[in-house]
Amino acid sequence: DGGITQSPKYLFRKEGQNVTLSCEQNLNHDAMYWYRQDPGQGLRLIYYSQIVNDFQKGDIAEGYSVSREKKESFPLTVTSAQKNPTAFYLCASIDGGALEAGELFFGEGSRLTVL
């Protein structure tokens, strides 16, 4: 079955460490997104990528980095510069990036806790 796989599901990090969250999709979607979810807040867009080797900052990109070397993969690195990294991170994808043409599919998320 097609879908989005995020790993790890749970991750603990010490302050000052970088961590990378994996997002892989086999839906053949062009566009991929990273969101951050905090309790009592909606989803906030961190980074997105419409095509391979191209990505754009979202609303809260500071302290994060991404790469898009392959169509199916869009890893997110949470750097030590991110002041409050404890959160639930969601990866999503859509065919072509157009809301009219498709549906935004989400992975099951990765919960990052900084100790």
Added chain:
Amino acid sequence: AQSVTQPDIHITVSEGASLELRCNYSYGATPYLFWYVQSPGQGLQLLLKYFSGDTLVQGIKGFEAEFKRSQSSFNLRKPSVHWSDAAEYFCAVGGHTGTASKLTFGTGTRLQVTL
């Protein structure tokens, strides 16, 4: 700037009772509107969407929503709630640029279902 307000943080209903979750949006033109559902520790799943046409839209799992331009609302309804509907529900608004990068999510309404 576009925005979404979900006035109810938490709602409790009895199984078999009807449900209405409120969503108010702010957008300068005709919006694209969405409802997503999130089970604990999971990603989001699209329930339904409105782009144009009939203002009453049907979705999955027996949900429907009505777009009311005069009230800037897109409330989600279900005639008879099942215990499995317990989850968090997010309303989202997007513009006619059509890309998912322009989606704005509400803060969510957590639904509890009592037996």
